[in-house]
Each structure stands twice: as C-alpha cells, then as structure tokens.
Amino acid sequence: MIIKKIELQGFKSFPERTKILLHPGITAIIGPNGTGKSNIVDALLWVLGGQRSRSLRGERSGDVIFNGNTKKPPLGMADVVLSLRDDDEELTINHRFFRSGESEYRLNGKQVRLKDIQDSLWKRDIAGKEYFVIEQGKIGLFLTSKPAEKRLFLEEAAGTAFYKDKKRQTQNKLENSEQNLIRLEDIIAEVSTAKNSLKRQAGAAIKYRKLREKIRQLNSLNYRKKILEIEKNLQEITLSYENSLSQEKELISQLKAEEKNLAQKRREVWNLENSMKEGQKNLFALNSQVSRVETDRERETRRIEFFEEKKNKAIEDTAEHEKELLHIDKERAEAEENLKILGQTQRQKQQALKKTDQASQVSQEKLANWGKKLETLRNEYFEKLSSHTETRNEGVKVEKEKELIHRQEEKLKSQLSKERTLLQQRENKLEQNQKELIQAQKLKDEKKKAMTARQKELDGTLSESQSLQNKISELKEKKDQETHHLWALEKLKKKERSTDFSKDIPEALGLLADLIETDDEHAPLIDIFWKEETKATLVYAQDFMKTLAAKEIKGNFLLISPKKKEETSPISSKLYKDPQVVGLFKSRIRPRPKIKDHLSHLQEAAIVKDIKSAVQLWTRFPSSNYITLEGDLLLSSGLLKMGQKEEGIFTLSQEIKKIKKNIARIDKNIDPLTLNLKENIEQKQRLEEELQGESALLSQLDRKIEEIEKESKYDQTEKERIAAYISLFKNELDVFTKDRETLTKKIETVSLKAKALKEEENSLKKKIEDEEKEYADYQEGDEQRRNNFFELKAGVDLLQEKIKNLNQRLQTQDQRKETLEAKLNSLQEEIQNCDEEKLKLKENIENLSQSAKNLEEDRKKQERELARSESHLQNMKKEQEDMEKRIEQSREEHEGKKEERVKWEISKAEIDRDLVNLEESCWQDLKKSLQEVKKEIPEEKIPDTAIQEKLAEAEEKLQKIKSVNLMAEEEYSIQKKRFDFLTQQKKDLRESIDTTREAIKKIDHESKHQFMKALKEVNKNFKEVFSLLFNGGTAELKLADPSHPLESGVDIAAQPPGKKVQSISLLSGGEKCLTSLAFFFALFRYKPTPFCILDEVDAALDEINLARFLELMKKIKNQTQFILITHNVKTMEVADYIYGTTMAEPNITTLYSIKLETKEKS
Structure with a gap:
C-alpha cells in the first residue's frame, strides 16, 4: 500500500x-x-x-x-x-x-x-x-543510539512490536484483575461480617416493635386524659372572662361621659390662650417697632459722622494729586530733550550701515554665482562618471542576458512538448467527470425534493406537538394551582368543622353551613352575621333532650322546634322600603328543603349600602340589625363591628365547590389533548426515521459530488494552467529570439559609448580643481566685510531700542496726567455731595424721635389688657385640673378591670396554646387528632394515676434497647444474596487470571521465535549490503545480552575495508551514515516497507558512496x-x-x- x-x-x-x-x-x-x-x-x-x-x-x-x-x-x-x-x-x-x-x-x-x-x-x-x-x-x-532503541527497528521488521503492545495490554489487564481479586476478598470479608451482625439485629427488631406498640396505646390513654382536663379548665376560665368583660364595658361608658365634659373645658381654655397669644403677639410687634425706630435714629447719626470723615479725606487727596501733576511735567521735559539727541546719533550710524550693506551684497552675489558654477561642474562630472559606470555594467549584463536567453530557449522547447501531452489527458478526464457529476446531481435533486416534503410535514407535526404540549402544561399547571388551593381550603374547612358534633347525636341534621346555599358575593356576609350559627350542629330539640338524658354532651348546637316559629326580629315595612336598604339577609339564603321552615327563629338583618346608611337607619329603627356589603355589622344593641369581612366555614365551602368544578373541567380538557399529542409523537418518530434514511443517502451523494467537483476543479485548474503555460511558452520563445538579436547590436553600441564618456570625465575633473582654488581666495576677503557690517548693525539696533523706551515713557506719563486730572474733578463732586447728605439726615432724625414717643404709649396700654386675661386663665386651668384628677381615678379603676379581663383572656389563650401544642404532640406521636383519641374506647381500663407510671416504665425499657435496625430482616436477606454472588465472582476472577497468564506465556514464546528469526535474516542482509556499499569490509548485528533475548538490546559492529576501529563511534560522519543506511536497507530486504x-x-x-547508495535504492x-x-x-x-x-x-x-x-x- x-x-x-x-x-x-x-x-x-x-x-x-x-x-x-x-x-x-x-x-x-x-x-x-x-x-x-x-x-x-x-x-x-x-x-x-x-x-x-x-x-x-x-x-x-x-x-x-x-x-x-x-x-x-x-x-x-x-x-x-x-x-x-x-x-x-x-x-x-x-x-x-x-x-x-x-x-x-x-x-x-x-x-x-x-x-x-x-x-x-x-x-x-x-x-x-x-x-x-x-x-x-x-x-x-x-x-550511537542505545541498543534498546536499535531493537525497536528489528521488532518492527519482525512484527513483534504488535505482540509486545498486546502483551503490555494483557499485563495491565492481569494486574487490574489481581487488584480486583484483592478488593473482592476484602468486600467478601466485610459482607460476611455484616451478614452475621444483621442476623442478630433481626431478633432485637421484633422485640422493639412490640414495645413501641405498647407505648403507643399508653400515649393514647394519656392524651385522652389531658384533653378532658384542659376542656374542664377552659369552661371555668371562659365564665370568669365574660364577667370581667361586662364590668369593663360599664366603666368605659362612665369614663366616656367624663372625658366629654373635660374636652369642653379644654376648648374654653384653648380659646382664651389663643386670645392671649394674639395680644402678646401685638405687644411684641409694638416693642419691635420701638426698637426699630431707636435703631434707625442711631444709624442716621452715625451716617452724618461718616459723611464728615469722607469730606475731609477727599480734601487731603486733592492736595496730593496736585503735587504729583507738577512732578510729571518736569520729567516729561527731560525725556523730550534726550529723545532729540538720540535721533541725531541714529541717523548718522544708519548712513554708514547702508554703505557697508551694499558692499556686502555685491560680494555675496559674486560668491553665490561662483558656487553655482562649481556645483554645475561637479554635477556634470558625477553624471559622466555615473554614465560611464552604468554603460560598462550594462555591457556585462547584456552579455549574460544573451547567454541566459539561449539556455531558456532550449528548455522552453522541451517543456512545450510535455505540456501539450498533459493538456490532452486533462481534457479527456474532465469530460468523463462532467458526465458523472450530471448524473449524481440529478439524483441529489430528486432526494432533496423528497426530503423537503418530509421536513415540511415534520415541521408541521413538531409545531402542532409543541402547541399541544404547551396547552397541556398550562392546563396541568392551572390544575396544580387549583389542587393546592383546594387542599389549603379543605384544611381550613376541617379546622373550622372541629365544632361539628353530629356523631354524638345520631339524629342531628349536620352543620348549618352544609344545609344552606347562597351566591358567592353574599357568602362572607353569612360568615359574619351567622358566624356562630353556621358552626353549630343543627338538631331537633326533642332529639337533643333524648341524647342528653343518655350521655354527657359538649359542643355548640342549634336547636330547632318541629313547629314553625314566627320571625324573631321582623323587619318593618317602612325600613324595607327605605332606598338605603339593598335587601333582607334571609332573602339571599337558599336553605335545603328539610330546614326551610326552621330558620325563622334566627336573626334577620337589613343589607344596606354602607356603614353611614346603617347608622342613620338604626337611629330610626333601633330594633333591627344592619349589615353592609363590605361586611360591617351594626346590631340592634348598638354594637358596631367594622372590618369583619373574613373567610368562614360557609365561604370556604362555597370556594371548595367552585374549585372542584374547575378541576373537573380542566381534566375534561386535558384528555383529548393528550390523545392528540400521542398520535403526533408517533407520526414524528416515523417521519424522523424516514428523514434520517434519506439524509444518509443524500450525504453519500454530497460526498460523491464533492469528490467529483474537487477532481473536476483540480483538472480544470490544471488544464487552464497547462494551456496558459503552452501560450506563455510560445510567446516567450518569440520574445527570446527578438531579444537575442537586439542584445547583439546593443553590445557594440555600449562599447563605443563607454570610451567617449571616459574622455569627457577626465576633462571636467581638471576644470573643477582650477575653479575651486580661485573661489577659496575670494571667500577670505568677503568674511572681513561681513564682520564690519554686523558691528554697525548692532550699534543702530541699540539706539533704536533706547528711542523706543523714551517714547513709551512719555506715553505713560501722559496717561498718568489724564488719570490724576479726572480724579481731582471726582473729589470736588464728592465734597459737595457729602454736605447735601448731612442736611437730609438731620431731618430724618427729628421725624424718628416723634414716632418713638407715640409707640411707647400704645405698648403700655396693651400690657394692662394682657394682665387681666392672665388672671382669668389661671382660674379656668384650676377647674380643668380637678376634672382631670376625677377622670384619672376612673381610668385607674378601668385599668384594674381591664387587667383582670386580660388575665382571664391570657389564661384562656394559654389553654388554647396548650391545646394546640397537645394537638401537635398527639399528631406527631400517634398520627391522630385529639378528637379521634377522645372518641376511641380504651381496650383495657387503666386508672389515670397508673397511666403515667406504666408509660414511663415502657419508655425506660425502650431506652435500654439502644439502637435497633428495623430493616434488619430485609437487609439480612439482601446481604445473604450478595455474599453468594461475590463468592461466585471470586471463583470466575481466579479462572480469568490463570487464563491471562497462560496467554502471556504464549505471546512470549511466539515473540522470541519471530524476533530471533528476523535477527538472523537481517544480520545476513546487513553483511551483504554493508559489503556492497563499502566495496568490502565486515559488519554484524548481535544481542547485548543473549541470555534474555526478549529484553536485550541490539549492538552493531562494523569494520570498513582497510580499517580496524575499536568502537563504532570512531567512524567518520560519512561512514556512520552509510552504515546506518546499510542497516535500514537490510531491514527493507527482510520486510519491505510500502x-x-x-x-x-x-x-x-x-560522490562515490552516494552513487552506491543511489544504485541500491534504484534496485x-x-x-x-x-x-x-x-x-x-x-x-x-x-x-x-x-x-x-x-x-x-x-x-x-x-x-x-x-x-x-x-x-x-x-
């Protein structure tokens, strides 16, 4: 590859x-x-x-x-x-x-x-x-590298490097397995200990549960005893509290009448004090006017003295300014004389300076023209010198260009032939790529259209799913809010319904709040006006009497008679027709059929617009009750309760019904939305799977198109480049032919030009030397003339500066004289003004004296009137103090009664608090309310005095048990299964370790066999290649430690022909390079590298060794x-x-x- x-x-x-x-x-x-x-x-x-x-x-x-x-x-x-x-x-x-x-x-x-x-x-x-x-x-x-580094190359050739890597991975795996085995044995020991311990704990847990159940039963009896004691104390304290409250109200009524009389007396005192304050204010104003007149008179007197001093100061300043004017006239005359003398001297020196300047200018012009002439000659000389050098260099350059053009012509002809062949190959390949590209692009467009349709459908589905999810989330969130609100309201309602004692009387009809209905806006009015009645249990009087005869009953009950009663407090027709009355209270109530005829004995009230209307109507119809739409209540007794609007049991019931309806409506809306969402999700998954398949196919097409376009782009670029090269090569050949002919002619012209320029250069050099000598002689005389000129110019400048200073001095003196004359005129006017002001001030002083006399008479009259008012005020204040003492005594008596009432109220609150704490403790200990505990019938009757002793004894036994694991039985079963599983894991791990060790042995055996085989063959090849490259000599590969062939490094020994080196490091650089190459080629013979x-x-x-190396590489x-x-x-x-x-x-x-x-x- x-x-x-x-x-x-x-x-x-x-x-x-x-x-x-x-x-x-x-x-x-x-x-x-x-x-x-x-x-x-x-x-x-x-x-x-x-x-x-x-x-x-x-x-x-x-x-x-x-x-x-x-x-x-x-x-x-x-x-x-x-x-x-x-x-x-x-x-x-x-x-x-x-x-x-x-x-x-x-x-x-x-x-x-x-x-x-x-x-x-x-x-x-x-x-x-x-x-x-x-x-x-x-x-x-x-x-010179380490033997271990040389071994790496042999391992690559032998193929053991791969095995070595696998062995290292296997050894790491073996080490991890052994570590895991050690950890596993530790875990098994821990699990075994835990298993034995849990077995013991399971027995203790059974004993603990029985004792806890006994304590629970005793706690239930104890709480029942406490609730009965607290309820008895609460009845006694409530009676005392109501007596104290009645006495306190009588004292408050008496105290209000006395405070009304005191308020009248305080208004009379306040009016008199205000009248006195007004008189004092007028007196203070008169005193202020008297003081102000005296102050003005003193101020005018001081102003007369000020103007007198100002006049004397102006007379003194006038004398000083007249003396200074005489001194300025004298100095001015002296300065004018000096200015005349300096003017004559300046004119004489300026004439001499003018003559010297003219002579200097003539000399400077002559030197400047001479310098320009020299500069022109030097420039001509350097131009000739530069032209001669350039011409000579140009001749050498043209010779080289001619030789270079000849070589390039030969090279271009060879390249032009090759480029034409390459151009034809590129054109054929481009045509084939274009056909493949059109076919792939067509298939891609078809797939894109299909994907666009799928994606559009998927986007619609996703949008619809998101919309459905948002609607469901909003509805669920709204439902959670309503459910939480319902839970809170039911909790409040449960607390309010603690007064329902229907269970004590089987024939009871239930709480009144459950048996009546009304509109939402009127529900709070029922909780305010019938607050106690709605919490009371409705029962027929005869049924109540039967139950009372059979057992003790506690709680609030609303008794009704089987006979229909007349209205207890009927509303008069005049009151009902009053425009301030919105309606009657009972007309807003919808009772259940079974109690419809039994509500007439309950109180009735007129519903009015506001509290002001209620008070006005009560003054006219005091026998009726009144309630506003805001919840303010005015009873026929005159008791006014304002700001009483709050949620009671009836309002809570109405709100709970409303919320339940809302929750049912939300559930009804969620179900169809959830079904639609499920269908959309299934459709989305189907579309995504289809899109994923089409996208993968489209990606394959894109990669294919990209590869074809890259190939085409590269081929097109190469074609354009080759065509450009061919055109360029043709143009360059034509240019080279023309250039070669031009350069031959140019060489002859340059040679003649260089000879002529050399002669002109020598002539200009001699002429420049003669001119420079004459220019230096004339320049010395010009320097002396310039020195004389500068001395005269300095003298003229000094005289000019002195004249300028004298003129400035005369100008300053003129300005000073004008300023002094202006000040003299101003001082004369100031003296005259001072005399006029003094006359005016004397007239003002006489007028002020007469005003002070009149004001003093008015002040004395006002003081006499204030003294009479002060005496009358003292008498009224004494009467007020007597009334305040009587009220204070009444308040102290009221506070005593109030403290007594508060004391009973605190006692009642403490019992309520104890009841709440007992309720919480009962719930924490038994998960039951006190009422549930109270209604329970004890399984065994235990005296009240013995309950506490038995409870303490059981709790003491429970404390001695210390900590108990209640999950011991279940945990023991889990630990037993885990122990069995870990034991099996240990067995499997040991088998895995044995298998891994056997695999390492096989790897070592195979690696050793392959490595030794490779070492033998490579050593043989190394000797042959070394001898071939060095044309003789000996070389050898050997293990550094033959006893450990798997870890030993490899050493190289080499002896070039005709040498006997003791260490391979003593070889020359070329010999080391050639020996290394011999080693690598020996490796390539054994295992050729691609x-x-x-x-x-x-x-x-x-050159010789390079030729041998290259010959070997060609083979x-x-x-x-x-x-x-x-x-x-x-x-x-x-x-x-x-x-x-x-x-x-x-x-x-x-x-x-x-x-x-x-x-x-x-």
Whole structure:
C-alpha cells in the first residue's frame, strides 16, 4: 500500500489547500532552505498519529497551524488528508486540529480514535514512524543510539512490536484483575461480617416493635386524659372572662361621659390662650417697632459722622494729586530733550550701515554665482562618471542576458512538448467527470425534493406537538394551582368543622353551613352575621333532650322546634322600603328543603349600602340589625363591628365547590389533548426515521459530488494552467529570439559609448580643481566685510531700542496726567455731595424721635389688657385640673378591670396554646387528632394515676434497647444474596487470571521465535549490503545480552575495508551514515516497507558512496515507494518525479512538479 496523494490546508506554511500527488518509484522534493520541504514530511507524520510537538519541530500543538504573515491573517485550523492505495483498496486518513485545542481523526470519512487508525495500519504492514521515516540529522546519530532503541527497528521488521503492545495490554489487564481479586476478598470479608451482625439485629427488631406498640396505646390513654382536663379548665376560665368583660364595658361608658365634659373645658381654655397669644403677639410687634425706630435714629447719626470723615479725606487727596501733576511735567521735559539727541546719533550710524550693506551684497552675489558654477561642474562630472559606470555594467549584463536567453530557449522547447501531452489527458478526464457529476446531481435533486416534503410535514407535526404540549402544561399547571388551593381550603374547612358534633347525636341534621346555599358575593356576609350559627350542629330539640338524658354532651348546637316559629326580629315595612336598604339577609339564603321552615327563629338583618346608611337607619329603627356589603355589622344593641369581612366555614365551602368544578373541567380538557399529542409523537418518530434514511443517502451523494467537483476543479485548474503555460511558452520563445538579436547590436553600441564618456570625465575633473582654488581666495576677503557690517548693525539696533523706551515713557506719563486730572474733578463732586447728605439726615432724625414717643404709649396700654386675661386663665386651668384628677381615678379603676379581663383572656389563650401544642404532640406521636383519641374506647381500663407510671416504665425499657435496625430482616436477606454472588465472582476472577497468564506465556514464546528469526535474516542482509556499499569490509548485528533475548538490546559492529576501529563511534560522519543506511536497507530486504521517507540523508556522503547508495535504492524502488528531500543534483537525477518548493510570499510555500523520463538511446 503506497501513498497516492496528500492534501494540506492550514498546516504550517501551506495556508491554501495544496494537493501533492505521489507515484510509485522515487519522488524528490527540492528547494532552498526554509521553503517548507520538511513541512511535507511533518504533515505525513502528523496525519499518521504524530503527537509530540518536538518531533514536528514545534513547541506546542498549535504551532502546526498557519500563523499568518503581513498579508494573510492566521488560520484557525490545520487539515491534512492522506490517501493510501494498493491493488484491492484505498485508505483515506484525515487529521484536523483547531486552534481552540480540539482534534479529530477520520478514517474513510468516519470519525475514529487514533488507536483505530494505528490498528488499521498494522493490519496493512505499515509500521511505526521509526521504520519508514529517516529524519533530517538522525541518520548519523543512529549508530550511537542505545541498543534498546536499535531493537525497536528489528521488532518492527519482525512484527513483534504488535505482540509486545498486546502483551503490555494483557499485563495491565492481569494486574487490574489481581487488584480486583484483592478488593473482592476484602468486600467478601466485610459482607460476611455484616451478614452475621444483621442476623442478630433481626431478633432485637421484633422485640422493639412490640414495645413501641405498647407505648403507643399508653400515649393514647394519656392524651385522652389531658384533653378532658384542659376542656374542664377552659369552661371555668371562659365564665370568669365574660364577667370581667361586662364590668369593663360599664366603666368605659362612665369614663366616656367624663372625658366629654373635660374636652369642653379644654376648648374654653384653648380659646382664651389663643386670645392671649394674639395680644402678646401685638405687644411684641409694638416693642419691635420701638426698637426699630431707636435703631434707625442711631444709624442716621452715625451716617452724618461718616459723611464728615469722607469730606475731609477727599480734601487731603486733592492736595496730593496736585503735587504729583507738577512732578510729571518736569520729567516729561527731560525725556523730550534726550529723545532729540538720540535721533541725531541714529541717523548718522544708519548712513554708514547702508554703505557697508551694499558692499556686502555685491560680494555675496559674486560668491553665490561662483558656487553655482562649481556645483554645475561637479554635477556634470558625477553624471559622466555615473554614465560611464552604468554603460560598462550594462555591457556585462547584456552579455549574460544573451547567454541566459539561449539556455531558456532550449528548455522552453522541451517543456512545450510535455505540456501539450498533459493538456490532452486533462481534457479527456474532465469530460468523463462532467458526465458523472450530471448524473449524481440529478439524483441529489430528486432526494432533496423528497426530503423537503418530509421536513415540511415534520415541521408541521413538531409545531402542532409543541402547541399541544404547551396547552397541556398550562392546563396541568392551572390544575396544580387549583389542587393546592383546594387542599389549603379543605384544611381550613376541617379546622373550622372541629365544632361539628353530629356523631354524638345520631339524629342531628349536620352543620348549618352544609344545609344552606347562597351566591358567592353574599357568602362572607353569612360568615359574619351567622358566624356562630353556621358552626353549630343543627338538631331537633326533642332529639337533643333524648341524647342528653343518655350521655354527657359538649359542643355548640342549634336547636330547632318541629313547629314553625314566627320571625324573631321582623323587619318593618317602612325600613324595607327605605332606598338605603339593598335587601333582607334571609332573602339571599337558599336553605335545603328539610330546614326551610326552621330558620325563622334566627336573626334577620337589613343589607344596606354602607356603614353611614346603617347608622342613620338604626337611629330610626333601633330594633333591627344592619349589615353592609363590605361586611360591617351594626346590631340592634348598638354594637358596631367594622372590618369583619373574613373567610368562614360557609365561604370556604362555597370556594371548595367552585374549585372542584374547575378541576373537573380542566381534566375534561386535558384528555383529548393528550390523545392528540400521542398520535403526533408517533407520526414524528416515523417521519424522523424516514428523514434520517434519506439524509444518509443524500450525504453519500454530497460526498460523491464533492469528490467529483474537487477532481473536476483540480483538472480544470490544471488544464487552464497547462494551456496558459503552452501560450506563455510560445510567446516567450518569440520574445527570446527578438531579444537575442537586439542584445547583439546593443553590445557594440555600449562599447563605443563607454570610451567617449571616459574622455569627457577626465576633462571636467581638471576644470573643477582650477575653479575651486580661485573661489577659496575670494571667500577670505568677503568674511572681513561681513564682520564690519554686523558691528554697525548692532550699534543702530541699540539706539533704536533706547528711542523706543523714551517714547513709551512719555506715553505713560501722559496717561498718568489724564488719570490724576479726572480724579481731582471726582473729589470736588464728592465734597459737595457729602454736605447735601448731612442736611437730609438731620431731618430724618427729628421725624424718628416723634414716632418713638407715640409707640411707647400704645405698648403700655396693651400690657394692662394682657394682665387681666392672665388672671382669668389661671382660674379656668384650676377647674380643668380637678376634672382631670376625677377622670384619672376612673381610668385607674378601668385599668384594674381591664387587667383582670386580660388575665382571664391570657389564661384562656394559654389553654388554647396548650391545646394546640397537645394537638401537635398527639399528631406527631400517634398520627391522630385529639378528637379521634377522645372518641376511641380504651381496650383495657387503666386508672389515670397508673397511666403515667406504666408509660414511663415502657419508655425506660425502650431506652435500654439502644439502637435497633428495623430493616434488619430485609437487609439480612439482601446481604445473604450478595455474599453468594461475590463468592461466585471470586471463583470466575481466579479462572480469568490463570487464563491471562497462560496467554502471556504464549505471546512470549511466539515473540522470541519471530524476533530471533528476523535477527538472523537481517544480520545476513546487513553483511551483504554493508559489503556492497563499502566495496568490502565486515559488519554484524548481535544481542547485548543473549541470555534474555526478549529484553536485550541490539549492538552493531562494523569494520570498513582497510580499517580496524575499536568502537563504532570512531567512524567518520560519512561512514556512520552509510552504515546506518546499510542497516535500514537490510531491514527493507527482510520486510519491505510500502513507502519510505528520507530527509537529506545524502548530505554526508561523498560522490562515490552516494552513487552506491543511489544504485541500491534504484534496485528496490519497485517494491518500496521512496520520497526524498535533497539538495544533491546526483540524487535528483535518479528521481522519477521532482517537486520544487519556493516562498514567493513570507511563510507561504509554493509547490511545482516535474515528471522526468529517461531518454531512449538511438
């Protein structure tokens, strides 16, 4: 099985998909260093399972992915496809690696493990990498490697490497089995101990159950005794509580009357205090006005003093500013005189500077023209020099071009003939592929249409199924919510029905709440108005009396007479017709037929709109009861209960009935939906199975079409490339002929031109030297003239700066003078204004004095009125205090009664709490309610005093038993079965271990036989090949430890002709390389490898040894496919096919191929 082709994409320096077709015989890969030749070898190793980064010349796994360059970004995946073929089959191996770290292997298109690929290669006699790949630089190191490493190659040839791997797996399996046996024996020991222990525990469990049952019976008697005691205490406390509540209400009524009188007295005091506060406020305002007038008078006096000081300050400032104006006039006169003198000096120096500047400019112009002339001469000289050099180089270049064109003409003619043959082959293949593609595409379209129809049907089914599932889920969720709500309501109802004592009286009709009905909106009104009645058990009076005579009865009962009674509290017709009355309470009730005529003695009420209407009607009709739609209740006694709307037993019953109807309706809706969903699921499974089959067939067609398209695309590309090459070759031949004629003429012209340019170059050089000497002499005189000019210019600039400073100084003085004159005018105006302000302030002071006198008289009058009001207020406050003391005494008396009532209420709550706790304890201990325990008839009568003693004694016995395993009997049976199973497992495991050891012995025997046979044959071949390559000499393979042939390494002894080396490491590099090659070819003779990759193994060989190596390789190329990487021309000559690599772009390998044919001898 040889390599048919290898495809690379994204692997190292191959970013684009590159296909390399390999053929039987010798294929050489050539190219400059660093152009990606060894990357092809790395790709072969990598696709066949190479895992180590260093063996692939990288540091990390991700280094195999193309890393980009300046033009192309890095890729995210490396993909290599290797195709192997022989006469019977073709094998395709694919390895992909993603930059994220994911990796996958495929064998013939199916995703597999790496081990599956390695096993498949073993079956086809393709050994590991060491056998068929001789890497760059490793050939010389082979002889110095360890004996164990040399043995690996012999094991590959002998076929024992596969057995060695199987032996290692078998040994691992044996080791695991022995470990499992040890663990199994430990488990059996543990299970045996547990089994014996459970046998003892089973007896203790039976005794424990009997004792627990006895304690349960005693607990039931104990709870029955406690509930009877608690109920007796509750009746006594309830009576005391009701007496205290009645006394408290009388005191509250008395206290309210006294508080009403006190409130009246407080209003009178408050009105008087407000009147006094208003008077005090007016007095405070008068005091504030008096103070404000005094303050204003003092302020005006201080302002007169301020204006006097301001006037004196302005007079002083005027004198100072007049003195400063005189000083400024004097300085200005001095500055004008200096400015006149400096102007005359500046004019004289400017005239001298002008003359010097003119002379300097003339000199500079002369030097500039002279410099330009020199620069022109130099440029001409360098141009001539450059032209002469270029002409001479051009002549040499044209000679070489002419020679190169001649060689290329010969090469193009040979290539043109080959390309025409290849073009015809590609056209024939393209035509065949196109026919196959049309046929496959037609079949694919038919399958796609069928799949589209199936998918549409499946989508409809899925959509309908999802819709059904959503509806069912919504209904089930709604049902769960309703069920949970029903459970909570029934629990509340059960608690409310604890007052049902129908069982005590067999003739009882049941709770009133169960015997009447009403609309939902009126149900809360029944729970409020008939709260106690709905919880009471309805019973005829004569039946109650019969039962009472027979036994003691406790609970709430609603007695009815067999005779029809008149209404207990009839509603007057005037009240009923009042517009504020919505209706009568009993008219909203629908009683059962058996009690329809027995509700007349129950209280009646008028239903009104709101509480305000109820109070208004009660004042007119105080004998009636009133209830609002919001649940507020006003009884005929005047008792008003507001905010009483809550769920009672009747409301709960109504709600429970409503929820049960909803649950039944939901169940009815779910059933047809579930049936439809089941049908849809079955249809979906059928459609998915059909789609899966058609999809698999479509995938096969896609792969076939893709392969045909790839082949066609490649063939079309090759055809276009070959046609382009043929056209290019023709054009190039024409161009080469014309170029050769042009170049012959050009050589003659260039020779004459070079001679003329040399003469002109020498003439210009002499002229430049003469001009440069004269230019240097004139430049010295010009430097002195420039120095004189700069001295004069500095003097003129200094004078100009002084004049500028004097002008600025004069300007500043003028501005200062103007500012001082303006300030003098301002100060005169300020003095005049101060005199006017003083007159106005004196008039204001006289007016303020008169106002202060009038305000003082009003203030004294207000103080006298406030004193009279204060005396009257003290008397009223004293009366108020006396009334508050009387109310406080009443409150204390009320608090006493309230505390007494609260004390009884707390006692009642404590008994209720004890009852709840007892209920919880009873449920936890017995899983029964107290009422159930109370109704139970004891099996044996035990005195109340003895129950507690017997219970304590039984619990003490239970404590002594300690922990008991109640599941001991069942667990014992389970452990017994497990013990028997583990014993059988132990026996099977021992048999498996014995069988595995026997298999290892057979593997060792077979491996030893095959290895020794291979060693003998390879040693014989090694001697022959060594003698052939070295033209004599001796060589031998031998075991390092003959006593242990299965583990011993292999040593190599070699003596080239004419030498006697004591150690193989003393051989030269070429001799080591040749000896290693002799060993590998000896292996190939014994077990030929389908293909062999040699990476620059000929680098260390001289011409003679290289020729022997190549001759040997040619002899066996018919049985082994050779792939060579080389730089040696001699090696290229023996190749049947050559691939060349270049890098036109950085880090991107470009591949070219040539097929070589032997020229027939004429």
